[in-house]
Every structure is written in C-alpha cells, then in structure tokens.
Amino acid sequence: MPAIQSGKILVSGANGFIAAWVVRALLEQGFSVRGTVRSADRCSHLRTTFAEYGDKFELLVVPDITQEGAFDEAVKGVDAIEHTASPFHLRADAKPEDFIVPAVQGTVGILKSALKHGDAIKRIVITGSCASVLQNEPKPTLFSEKDWNNQAPREVSEAEAAGTSDTLPTMTKYRASKTLAERAAWALYEENKGKIGWDLVVLNPPFVFGPTIHDTPTPETLNTSALQFYDMLTKPNPNPSVLLTGSCWVDVRDLGRAHVLALLKSEVAGQRIIVSEGPWVWQDWLDAAPPSDKYQKGNPGSGKNVVHHIMYDARRSVEVLGMKYRTTAETTKDTVADWEARGW
Secondary structure, eight states, X not given: OOOOOSSEEEEETTTSHHHHHHHHHHHHHTOEEEEEESSGGGHHHHHHHTGGGGGGEEEEEOSOTTSTTXXXXXXXXXXXXXXXXXXXXXXXTOOHHHHHXXXXXXXXXXXXXXXXXXXXXXXXXXXXXXGGTOOOOSSOEEEOTTOOOOHHHHHHHHHHHHTOGGGXXXXXXXXXHHHHHHHHHHHHHHHTGGGOSOEXXXXXOSEEESOOOSSOXXXXXXXXXXXXXXXXXXXXXXXXXXXXXXXXXXXXXXXXXXXXXXHHOGGGTTXXXXXXXXXXXXXXXXXXXXXXXXXXXXXXXXXXXXXXXXXXXXXXXXXXXXXXXOOHHHHHHHHHHHHHHTTO
C-alpha cells in the first residue's frame, strides 16, 4: 500500500491523552482530522485547542464504541484511521469485561465499519500496548514484536472459570484486554486481506508520559499514567522502595508523531511496532525534576544501579518508522513546565 501523504484521517477517542497529541501531529503534518468523542460535552475543549485549523478539524459523537455499527458514519470519506479509544485505569473493582469488552468490540467494530463503508481507507493504525507483548518472567527479559502476552488472557480465563476473577490484579485484566483486542484485529485483517483496500499497523507503546493538551483542569482529571507521574513527583511516598520500581516509557508527543509516520511510511504495512524510548524507575524522574521544594527528591542517583526486569527492542521503530525519542530530562522539564503554567 502506498504511503498516505494527504487527506482526512479519523481519530477515535480524540479527547484522550494520546489521541489529542495524535490529532495535533496530524494537523501539523497537513492532514484534515475527524475526531470521535463519546458525548457532545467533550467537544468544546478540543474545538478551542485546534481552532486555528478551522474546518480541517471536525468532531463526531460516537456514544458507545461497543455497539454494532458504532463507527459506520465516522469511517465514511476518510483516507485512514488512527484508532486510540480503549480503557486504561487502575480501579481495583473493575471486572475483566470492563476492560475486555470495550477494547475488543471497539477495535473489531471500527475494522468492521471500515470493511463495510471505508471505500477510501488505505491504512488503519491501532494504538496497541506493550501489555500485549510482555509476560511476567523470572529473569530480566528483552521483548520484541515477535512476543505475545499469552499469560494474561490465560489467567483471566482460568480465574473466570474458577469464579475468582474479582481477585485478579488490575494490570492482568488490562493486559488481557490489550492482547485480546490486538489478536482480534490481526485475525479480522488476515481473514479479509484479499478483499479490502487497506492495510493494518499496530503501534505498541509502554507507559506514556508527558505534557497534556486534552481537557485536564485539575491534577485529579489527569489520565492514569500522567496522574501517577504527577503524584510521584509531588507527593511524599511512604514506601521509598517504590521509587526503584518502574518499566519502560515513551513521550506522548513522540507517540503522536509515530502515528503520523505510520501513515507516511509505506513499508510499515502489516507490521506491529514497539514504540519505546527505554527503561525507567521513578527515581530517574525525581532526579530529572527541577530543584524545588515542590518536587520529591527521594534518594538521588539510586536508580542508576537498578537491573531493569522488562526491556523492549524498539529498533524497528527507529529503522522503519524513523523515530527519534525525547530524553527523560526533556520530558520531565516540559511536563513540569506544563503543570506550573496551569498553576498546579
């Protein structure tokens, strides 16, 4: 499939943390954007944020992405789709289906709408997650695009059969949802490959940090990963050992750019790509924070000796997509500047 250099791009869940930066990156590249949101009251902030782009930015309300045909109107007349809408939170009382149903049905639903009504669509890019790549291993592991998280869906299935799913860790439920959604997307794509005019790309990021441009009037309204970042830097932690825990990360602005590159590069067709800057522990972010009594100090430098248990081979994102990643220092500086500009 040739690269997509112009046209109108559909972005699902456009008011989300990642999606808002995808919208900005697309508009800055010269694309027109149709964003979907769940309700009309989520439109005003986005319209203000992207007002300078005039009629190149439009919004459509899709109340329930799990409903059959939810995206039928949204996909008409667009040249590509960036599907970002999927739940991510850490509510312990959430059932597995609270994650799995919207993740799987939303992803499969938008692909089915594209099959039926997306005559002009050339590529669909899905925001996946490294949650569908990693598994809990007893030793430090470097994961790549060849890896799949078969562990989390199995644990959910076994717990549901035993009637103990309520006791599952929240991250297990989330990881299962991302794995099952991506598996379902590739299965539907392969099943219909011979009769569709579009190809599929899945971008798999780990934790996503950085400044926000979606509607966040207070720290409490930040999305899950951004709120964790805020709390770690601004609130005393009763358990210092937490500061030496972590994972891998990418700046939200870099992920937004990756979604644009996934359209511009013809050679990424049919690929899943890990988008990750590298590993971190919370102490790394504290070390990068500006000198101020507002921000926690922890034990400076202690993160340098940590053996990272989870790592990702992100070479494909550099070699095929052409990604260049922001550093921990850059992301911390810009995120803190965003907070201070808001008076937090």
